[in-house]
Amino acid sequence: MTLLHRASSRPATAAAAEGYDTRLTLPLALGSLLNPINSSMIAVALVPIGIAFGAPAAQTVWLVTALYLVTAVAQPVVGRVVDLVGPRRPYLVGTALVGVAGLLGAFAPTLGLLVLARALLGLGTCAAYPAAMSLVRRATDRSGEGRGTAAVLTVLAVTNQVVMIVGPTLGGLLVGLGGWRTLFLVNVPLAVACLVLGGLRLPRVPGTTDLTVADGAARPSVAARLDVAGVALFAAALTSLMLVLVGATPWWVLAVTVVTGAGFARHELRTAHPFIDLRLLAGNRPLLLTYARALLTATATYAFMFGYVQWLEQGRGLGEAAAGLLMLPTSVVAVTVASATGRRAPVRAALLVGAASLLVGAAVLAVVQPGSPTWVLVVAGVGIGGMQGLSGLANQKALAQQADSASVGAAAGLLRTFMYVGALVSTAAIAALYADGPTTTGLHDLALAMIGCAVAAGVLTLADRSLRRRPAAPTSPPAPTSGENPR
Template sequence: MSLLHRHPAARRDAPLAGVPTGYDRRLTPALALGSLLNPINSSMIAVALVPIGLAFGAPAAQTVWLVTALYLVTAVGQPVVGRVVDLVGPRRPYLVGAALVGVAGLLGALAPSLGMLVLARALLGIGTCAAYPAAMWLVRRATDRSGEDRGVAAVLTILAVTNQVTMIVGPTLGGLLVGVGGWRAIFLVNVPLAVACLVLGGLRLPRTTAADRTSDDMRDGTQDDLPRLAARLDVLGVLLFAAALTSLMLVLVGATPWWVLAATVVTGAWFARHELRARRPFIDLRLLAGNRPLLLTYARALLTATATYAFMFGYVQWLEQGRGLSEAAAGLLMLPTSVVAVAVASATGRRAPVRTALLVGSVSLLLGGAILAVVRPESPTWLLVLAGVGIGGMQGLAGLAHQKALARQADAATVGAASGLLRTFMYLGALVSTAAIAALYADGPTTAGLHDLALAMAACAVAVAALTLGDRSLRRRPATARTVPAPVPAPVPVPIPGENR
């Protein structure tokens, strides 16, 4: 079974033994809490890099790996764990992931060295990979059986808003935790969060059997033992995918010796060759290449992620060093962006067509970038707030639009893996923004560098609008009413490699 393999609709509509008909709203707390573990851990670390560096005597070039480790693991792990969810159901991956988050929180809180902290961040990355595809799996199965459900759409909007809030409020929350309990508090807070996920997940997530899953290769009546799961997972394809993606990320963040570039090319070519020949490819490249609408969705997600992460870290760095604000003040100045994103997502999430949302979001991003291109250190606060409002409008519109498009284009049998791959494209966009920030802030987060970064964000807005206007599939309504938006993955802020704060 491949990531994009199609199955007959009748099979998708078959009743599931372990999952009740329709969406069970009692699942929402567990799914919402699990889905925010990744954005909250990604955003809180932004304000802790400097105190961690001082504590261990480590320069920024080393502390950057605290975010890069989580980032690399999550980017690779999302489609892999999503595939596991497709094969074994959501319950076990969710609970195992929550347990890993708790272990990683304790490890980070007690870590005696920077290396141990990096290991804790990597474990956090693995643990936070499961909740999003688990939510997608449960929602898609429910709507495939019961048809359009306004209650489901409302719940998914709640999940999207929760992630939007977490994404922006994370730095402010991290600053408060560091102020009260030191930098170790941002790791320790994961322990009660993980316990809550384990309790809620254990009580609410349904137990599934092989009959509940739509994958053909899971209907053979066999047990889900590790050897059979490994065979279904296409382990070689997963390993090659991880190697190619990791080497590409290292190139993007500035590790560019010849052997890294060569490794990217070699592993990428090997991965493509293997997937084209595999009986059960991890990613069916032929089907992916033939699914133009889904490719355009991935491209738009990459572009909007590039702009989002550039704003999240490039703008905050300028506020702190270019304008001279404290970490807490810079975090507070980001709150209007969160308010606008939440308001827009709440008001339009269930109604706005994908095409309209993407076009309006592109205009909003373009306006925000234009304002940032002219701000100065002495600019009035209201102008800075207005720039954040523009970015927030894009976040509230585009995030849900990508999920609606993917829910329409991906098959129910592989929606977990397809959703994970969407997040991988978003992480690639974040790495592109990291490379851009590193280049434009070579002399520090200067105002001139911010202006150049704003022009790059505006260029992303124009590209998203062009791809949207050229996508004819967005002009058509879905063939059925069974598709609803999926929960929005919150962006993961990316640090600036080599930045001396």
């Protein structure tokens, strides 16, 4: 029998007891944008960083890969910590680490230290999103209808999904104004703002994962509930897989993935306190479909963000600032669509229209030429922006409905893991298709892969029957009132 979980017993404030506390929106949104903005800004800086250090593209790509590797592995781990100890401490520690990493990157004298700074950024940005999803789910469980949660999910979607598109534009402007080191230095004021707002507004609440134990039995420690062995096996399997995906190791390393992956599954099915409850996950088909859609849309998004921007700079001959500005229509469309549809659009309809929008944008990229009119490039960007504004928020809303309330932090972290696996798949595809540089032929092949992602995402949406019905009322046990003894 798998673990039984209970929600935490008391809300942090009177406002929170009635539903979602809107004072949390600013720190949660600001903290959540740290990851996507650092993921995307670097796209326009790879070429100038390579020139500065005399490094080829095969080395500068580690600035992208390092952040993805660390984030993909650490995200569900940090999400689990949020479930265990509550959202406040992981949020504050993570954002402090972002500030340290920003300073290290701003003054790094070597490419190696710059890669280390990117890895630390990946680790530091892992806490804010699961912390936000944990607080949103708490509000939903308390109020029944989750008053205010649709609005905050819309804000999170804008800051998490759309910022990935805004990033290249902002990055191009920052590089043009102060050089590529400003992309790291900008993290310092952002981290300070998160620390101040988080310290003032985030509630001091316990974790939501509370194991059921017999009367008089000792409650397992946080370390025991974290399942260190499971985390280690998960990290080994995922890291070896990602190193294979980016072509950094021989293909025999895939055997390490198979062995450690099998060991992870065996351990998780046998341990009393699993890091990821595979039985519950396997039985939650809608959540698995949401993860698969997130992987597909992330693969297409990052293929566009990195592959398309490189083609603009070298295939079309644009500078970093001009390439960033050409991404602006994508940003505007994504923000507009997410803001206009976030609160009311049904999840299924949003996912289907998002897949269709990706299909249109990718189809345009499949025929674009270096001399194509600017408006053709804008049409492609508008299609990708529509997908970003619709699909990102819809998958996020689906997860909020489908995940178990006691482990929503880990579930949200795992969603990010699937997204960054998609990012690394796109990185591997770009490396293979751009073997001779970012040519137009390579861009066309990349666009065909994006079309495949759009079709697959649409099929998975149609296959998810849970999206056809209205979300049920929360199934988590009600929070015990004062004086009750939770068991």
